[in-house]
Amino acid sequence: MILYYSSTGNSYHVALEIQKKYPGELIDMAKTKTEEPFVLAEGEPLFIVTFNCFWGVSEFVEDFFRRHQFVNVKRILAIITCGAYLGSGDAHLNRMLRVNGLPEAEVYDLPMVTNYVILHELSPFEEQQKCFNEADRRLKLILDGCISPYRSAFRTKLFGKLVHFLYFIFRxxxxxxxxxxxxxxxxxxxxxxxxxxxxxxxxxxxxxxxxxxxxxxxxxxxxxxxxxxxxxxxxxxxxxxxxx
Ligand SMILES: Cc1cc2nc3c(=O)[nH]c(=O)nc-3n(C[C@H](O)[C@H](O)[C@H](O)COP(=O)(O)O)c2cc1C
The missing domain is CATH 3.30.70.20 (Alpha-Beta Plaits)
Known part of the structure; x- marks a missing residue:
């Protein structure tokens, strides 16, 4: 099962690529209406794909995991797309999963083109193209198990709380x-x-x-x-x- 949440399509692209390798249900968190628990088959991993939001995940994703129940989840792989740097995104996502009683996720960071034009300029098209190619290359390595999960350092986790606080201002x-x-x-x-x-x-x-x-x-x-x-x-x- 692949759960994704995407605003400008980076994370959606990643979810589609995952589905090519692990055919399974592709679920857009923003469109799902069900209140029923999500039930995984024996041995099926749960993929979560979303975007980095001030070194964490967005309120919508937090709320989604607060509201929904999951059955038979043994392994979670999360890919968080970002503009440049994941910061404490892994720690934030895992805190949220813990509250739901879910196992800790193996989190992978995937730098793509930043859509946060409030604080950044969009890169030129040629650079974007390079970035997509590099992201696809890295994604393949992640899915082939050739890359270790991302783990933020203790100091990054502490500082991340400050960074994520900015989200509540910009929201x-x-x-x-x-x-x-x-x-x-x-x-x-x-x-x-x-x-x-x-x-x-x-x-x-x-x-x-x-x-x-x-x-x-x-x-x-x-x-x-x-x-x-x-x-x-x-x-x-x-x-x-x-x-x-
Ligand atoms: C509200 C908001 C906050 C963001 N914060 C960060 C950040 O802290 N670090 C980063 O590298 N990218 C950040 N980004 C950029 C996105 O994570 C990145 O462009 C992502 O790939 C977009 O995914 P999507 O196309 O699936 O929506 C932010 C984007 C948004 C909208």
Whole structure:
């Protein structure tokens, strides 16, 4: 079973690659409606694929594991895609799994193109291409068992708590703005994994004070009408090739 959560397609691409090697159910955490427990077959590993979020995993993923039960999970392999550095992402994910009574995951970091355009610039296309090739090469090594799991050092874990604290500041939806190119297609409303956005008088309005801050609305808007304060003005948008 492969559970994934992806905003701009990096983690989705990884989940698809895993499925080629380990054919099994592919489950989008953002779309699953079931309240039933997830039951694994004898000997079946549970794969978790998600993105690094301020050196941890996002609130949506935490909440998903708080709300769902799992049966017969003996081995968990987690691949966390990131823009550059996983930090304490392994420790955060494992704390969360422990709360659910799940076994510790073998966590692998997979650097891909960063979609965090609030603090970074998007790399040029040629660099992105190199990054995808390198990520695919590393993913193959991970799946072939040729790479040891990532383990953050004690100091990184401590510092990680501070880094992840920033997430609670940036999760505020107030800075989101919509410019005049918006034509009320409603894609952002449909895409938002936590239903934070509504169309009011043909304009997206963030109804919740905080969201998952996944930036799916911003990156997937067909006319790039959505910005986060001044941070993203005139910056390029991103999604993994073929994932719109
Ligand atoms: C809210 C947020 C926080 C992020 N924090 C980090 C981070 O701390 N370190 C890092 O290397 N990448 C960070 N990133 C970049 C993503 O982890 C990376 O681009 C990931 O591959 C995106 O996966 P996706 O395309 O499946 O959504 C962050 C992205 C978002 C949206």
């Amino acid at each position: 505020h939806t107030k800075p989101f703005t919509v410019n005049d190119s918006c034509f009320a297609c409603g894609k952002c409303v449909r895409d938002c994994p936590i239903k934070a956005i509504e169309l009011v008088n043909n304009r997206p309005v963030w109804r919740k004070k905080t969201c998952d801050h996944c930036l799916k609305c911003l990156h997937h808007c067909p006319v790039a009408a959505i910005n986060y304060g001044h941070f993203t003005l005139k910056k390029k948008r991103y999604h993994y090739p073929g994932n719109s």
